[in-house]
Amino acid sequence: xxxxxxxxxxxHAALHVLGLLDxxxxxxxxxxxxxxxxxxxxxxxxxxxxxxxARTAVPETPPDDLWRAIADATRxxxxxxxxxxxxxxxxxxAFAALALAASLLVGVLAGLGIGVLTDAPDQEPLVAVxxxxxxxxxxxYIVRVDTQRNVVLQRLGDAPxxxxxxxxxxxxxxxxxxxxxxxxxxxxAQRYEAVLEGDAAPGRLFELTxxxxxxxxxxxxxxxxxxxxxxxxxx
Amino acid sequence: MDExxxxxxxxxxxxxxxxxxxxxxxxxxxxxxxxxxGLMLGIARRLTRRPEQARDIVxxxxxxxxxxxxxxxxxxxxxxxxxxxxxxxxxxxxxRANGRALRLASAVEAxxxxxxxxxxxxxxxxxxxxxxxxxxxxxxERLDEDRRAMVVQSYVSGHSxxxxxxxxxxxxxxxxxxxxxxxxxxxxxxx
Numbered sequence: 208x209x210x211x212x213x214x215x216x217x218x219h220a221a222l223h224v225l226g227l228l229d230x231x232x233x234x235x236x237x238x239x240x241x242x243x244x245x246x247x248x249x250x251x252x253x254x255x256x257x258x259x260x261a262r263t264a265v266p267e268t269p270p271d272d273l274w275r276a277i278a279d280a281t282r283x284x285x286x287x288x289x290x291x292x293x294x295x296x297x298x299x300x301a302f303a304a305l306a307l308a309a310s311l312l313v314g315v316l317a318g319l320g321i322g323v324l325t326d327a328p329d330q331e332p333l334v335a336v337x338x339x340x341x342x343x344x345x346x347x348y349i350v351r352v353d354t355q356r357n358v359v360l361q362r363l364g365d366a367p368x369x370x371x372x373x374x375x376x377x378x379x380x381x382x383x384x385x386x387x388x389x390x391x392x393x394x395x396a397q398r399y400e401a402v403l404e405g406d407a408a409p410g411r412l413f414e415l416t417x418x419x420x421x422x423x424x425x426x427x428x429x430x431x432x433x434x435x436x437x438x439x440x441x442x
Numbered sequence: 443m444d445e446x447x448x449x450x451x452x453x454x455x456x457x458x459x460x461x462x463x464x465x466x467x468x469x470x471x472x473x474x475x476x477x478x479x480g481l482m483l484g485i486a487r488r489l490t491r492r493p494e495q496a497r498d499i500v501x502x503x504x505x506x507x508x509x510x511x512x513x514x515x516x517x518x519x520x521x522x523x524x525x526x527x528x529x530x531x532x533x534x535x536x537x538r539a540n541g542r543a544l545r546l547a548s549a550v551e552a553x554x555x556x557x558x559x560x561x562x563x564x565x566x567x568x569x570x571x572x573x574x575x576x577x578x579x580x581x582x583e584r585l586d587e588d589r590r591a592m593v594v595q596s597y598v599s600g601h602s603x604x605x606x607x608x609x610x611x612x613x614x615x616x617x618x619x620x621x622x623x624x625x626x627x628x629x630x631x632x633x
Contacts, residue, residue, distance in 0.1 A: 214626075221625045224527075225596045226534040227603055233534075244518070251519035256632045258523040259575035260597050261530065263566035264488045266480035269500070274475055276501050281471055281508040336455075344451045349458070363454050 209239045209246065220249035224257060330354050330406045335413050337434035347434045350413045356403040358389060360413075362396065367433050369394040372417050376401065377428055379412040386414070391422050411438040456521035463511035471508055474525070479504070482529045488559055489533035489600040490540070499536060503528040537600045560594040581631035589624040592617065 210216050222228050223236040240247040330352070337348040347364045360376060367374060374394055377386040389401040392415065414435040416428040423429050456477070462470030482503060486496035506528050514524050567579050582590050588610060595601045595609070603621070607614045 217629055218622055218625055221629070222621075225593065225621075225625075226530070226600055227596055227621065230535075230538050233531075248518055251523065254523040254527050255520040255574070256578060256628070257597055258520065258526055259567055259570055259572065259578045260563055260594060261485050261526045262481065262570060262575070263563040263598065264481060264484035267483040267487060267496075269475075269479045269483055270497055273479065273497060273501060274472070277471070277475065277504045277508075278468065280501075280505045281468055346451050346454060361458075363458070 209235065209243075216246060217249050217253075220246065221253045223250060224253040330356050331408075331440050333407055333409060333411065333438035333440060335411070335436040335438040337413060337415060337436040340432050340435055348415065348436075350436070350438065352403060352407050352411075352438065356405075356407070358401045358403055360389075360392060360399040360401070362398070366395045367415075369417060371420055372430065373420050373422050374415050374433065375418045375422050375428070375430075377414050377416060378403065378407070379414075380405065380407065385427055386412075388423065388426065391418075407438060409438055409440045412436075413438065453516075453521045456525065457514070457516040460507070460511045460514050460521055460524075461516075463508055464514075468508075471504065474507065475504060478525055482525070485526065486529050486533045488598055489530065490536055492540075495536055495540075496533070499529060499532045503532055506532075534600055559599045560591050563594055563598045564590075577632060581628050584627055584631055585624050589620050589627075592621055593624050593628070596621070 210219050219228075219236065223233060226233075228236060236246075236250070240250055332354060333350075333352040335350040336346045337350060338344070338346050345364065347362065347367065349361045349363060351359050351361070353359075358378075374392045376389040376392050376399065378389055379386040387404065389403075390399070392399045412435070414428070415433045416423075417430040417433055418428070419430070456474065459470045459474050463474070479500060482500045483496055486499040486503075487493055490496055490499065503525075507525065514521065564579075564582070567575055567582075570576075570579075582593070585593065592606050592610065595606065601609065603614055603617055606612075606621070607617045610617065612620075
C-alpha cells in the first residue's frame with residue numbers, strides 16, 4: 208500500500224528507485240505514479256538524485272546487431288502504440304539529428320575544428336549548438352540545416368534580453384568575405400526559419416548578435432555576440 | 443559564474459531528442475542510442491551479471507523509449523534519469539524473474555557480488571565532476587560505511603533486502619531500518 212504521509216511517500220519512492228520494493232509493491236508504485244503526479248514527481252526526484260551512481264557503470268561496446276534489432280522494431284510503420292501527438296506533425300528528422308550533434312557538441316564545442324570545411328558537392332544536414340561565448344555549457348539555441356539549405360533556429364533556453372535592440376542571426380562561410388545576415392529574430396521566438404545561400408559544410412559558424420533596433424545598418428555584426436556555435440555533420 | 447559543470451545542457455539536448463522520438467523520428471532514436479547505449483549496457487550488465495540478458499534489456503529499453511517518448515515531460519523529470527530508469531527497472535524485473543535472491547543464496551556470494559561493484563561505483567562517483575555527482579558523493583559520505591554500502595549495493599547491483607541481510611549478516615528488519623534511516627539522511631542532504 209502506498210503510504211499517505213509525505214515523508215513515508217518520499218521513502219517509498221526512494222525504495223522503489225533503489226529496487227527494494229517487492230514485485231507487487233513495485234507494480235503498485237508504478238500504477239500509483241500513473242495517476243498521482245505528486246508520487247511520480249517523488250520517484251523522478253529520486254531517479255535524478257541517484258542517477259550519478261548509474262553513470263558509474265562501465266560503458267560497453269554495443270554488439271553489432273543491437274541497433275539493427277532496435278531499428279527493425281521502431282520503424283515508423285512498426286509503431287504499435289498510438290497516442291496524441293504532442294506537437295505538430297512537421298518534419299522533425301533534421302532536428303533530431305541536430306540534437307545528436309548537439310549532444311556531441313556539449314562540452315567539446317571548442318574542440319570541433321574550423322579546418323573541417325569541405326567542398327562536398329551536396330548539402331549535407333548540419334547542426335550547431337549556439338552557446339553564450341562565456342558559458343559554453345549553456346546551450347541557448349540549436350541550428351539545423353537540411354539538405355535543401357533550409358535553416359531552422361530553435362531556442363532551447365530562456366528568451367534572451369534584447370532591450371530596445373534587435374537580435375540578428377548570422378552565418379559565416381568564409382572569413383575573408385564576412386558574415387551574412389539570416390535576418391532578425393524576435394527575442395521571444397521559439398523558432399525562426401531562413402534559407403542559406405550556397406552550400407554549408409561542417410565548421411560553418413552561426414551566431415546571434417545584439418544589434419540596434421532594426422538590425423545592423425552595416426550588413427555586418429556590430430554588437431555583442433549573444434550565442435555562437437559551429438555546425439557539425441550528422442553522421 | 444559557477445564553474446562546476448552540470449548535466450543541464452546535456453539533459454536539454456537529450457530531452458529534445460526524446461521529444462523528436464515522440465514525433466516518430468528514428469534518427470533521434472539513433473542519436474540517443476549512439477550517446478547512451480554503451481552506458482545502458484553497462485548498467486544492465488552490472489545489475490544482471492548476464493551479458494545476453496543485458497543486451498536484450500537495452501534493446502527493450504530503447505523500444506520502450508520509442509513507444510513512450512511522449513510520456514516524458516521534461517518539466518517534471520530529468521531526461522538522463524528517465525532514460526536510465528528505463529533500463530534499470532527492466533533489469534530489476536529480470537533479476538526477479540531470474541530468482542536473483544536464490545542465486546545469491548549464501549552470504550559469501552552476496553557479499554562477493556556486491557562489494558566490488560559498490561566500491562568501484564563510489565570510486566568512479568568521486569571521479570565525476572558533474573554537480574549532481576559531487577552532491578550525491580557529499581551526501582553519501584554523511585552515512586556510515588555500512589549504510590552507504592547498503593544503499594549503493596542495492597542501487598548498482600540490484601541487491602534485495604534479503605541479499606543485504608545476508609551480505610551484512612544482519613537481521614532483515616535491521617537492514618530495512620538502516621536503509622530507511624540512510625534514505626532520510628540522503629533526502630535531507632540532497633533536498
